[in-house]
Amino acid sequence: MSNKRVGLLTGGGDCPGLNAVIRGITKSAINQYGWEVIGFYDGFEGLIEGRFTRLTYEMVSGILTQGGTILGTSNKANPFGHIVKENGNIKKVDVSDQCMELYHDLGLDALICVGGDGTMTIAGKLAEKGAKIVGVPKTIDNDLMGTDVTFGFNTAFTTATEAIDKIHTTAQSHHRVMLVEVMGRNAGWLALESGLAGGGDVILIPELPYQIDEVVRAIRRRHTRWGKRFSIIVVSEGARPAGGKQVYQRIVEDSPDPIRLGGISHIVAQQIEQAMDVETRVTILGHLQRGGSPTPLDRLLATQFALKAMELVVEGKFNQMVALHGNRITSVPVKTVMGKQRLVPPDHPLIKVALSVGTSFGVPMDEG
Ligand code: F6P
Secondary structure, three states: OOEEEEEEEEOOOOOHHHHHHHHHHHHHHHHOOOOOOEOOOHHHHHHHOOOOOOOOOOHHHOOOOOOOOOOOOOOOOOOOOOOEEEEEEEEEOOHHHHHHHHHHHHHHHHHHHEEEEEHHHHHHHHHHHOOOOEEEOOOOOOOOOOOOEEEEEEHHHHHHHHHHHHHHHHHHHHEEEEEEEOOOOOOOOHHHHHHHHHHOOOOOOOOOEEHHHHHHHHHHHHHHHOOOOOOEEEEOOOOEEOOOOOOEEOOOOOOOEEEEOOOHHHHHHHHHHHHOOOOOEEEOOOHHOOOOOOHHHHHHHHHHHHHHHHHHHOOOOOOEEEEEOEEEEEEEEEEOOOOOOOOOOOOOOOHHHHHHHHOOOOOOOOOO
């Protein structure tokens, strides 16, 4: 039994597979390496406030299939801009030195940070202060640089596709245009992939600002050319019209990334009804895309990422983020992913595939 200790936290918005990572890290730390795991509660909040626990084998047993995170998470906590409310005013304070003190007091040999771009950016800054960091990429948005895919995405993609399938039958029965709005922030991966898998007739993503005339044209074309009186439109929450703006659902002032997108599909629906004689309905999938049991693929990816993270820690390869390149589990320097977003390139093969089967992106490049 070594007396080595690794810290572990899950930061940012939750997603299916976080518990699989916590389990993988803890079991391999205890079984394979004889290390101790200190889990911080609620992401960086636990590091700031000194709230943590020693993770035991029993605590992580049976959590592989559970959504969420047994450690809790926060998409607001930031040691470099800790929000303090004073007389109703919000003040940001740098408490990173205090976090580093706790890191050293606990005798941590490394800190594994599981999260998205916000978490990796904070982790990278803690690394500059001397923390030995390993990152594990999660997010349903799949928008993290340096890895082909993040865990959590496959589950959200599956949930969104199942929802589109269900909307399909009711759209067909009522001859309606049904809009399904999915999450994804500024990246259209979730809309593109679930839209394609669910047979969406129109897919609107942030990377390809749409023209409403083109959307209407695509719906009309389905009717005149194929006799289809219903259409499914999959809308990314970050979609915006050409020359227009994204729709903000709310501003979360005490969050490092305060913009919460959502609601664009209501505007698109209204514009379609104004342009043509068809009934439209909107379904916003929201947070149910972040919940539920991880798919088998996400369980596998999360467990592989967990084992790779522990391997990096034990081998002393720090300031790296675990990554998937093709079929290979590897790692990239955390600093290469900090503050970046992986967006859908307009020439992505899946866009070509979608266009070939007649799907419209609401832009003039559409076929037909
Ligand atoms: O990043 C994950 C995500 O679910 C985004 O798709 C969405 O825009 C955002 O988080 C929602 O954040 P919140 O949970 O704060 O509403």
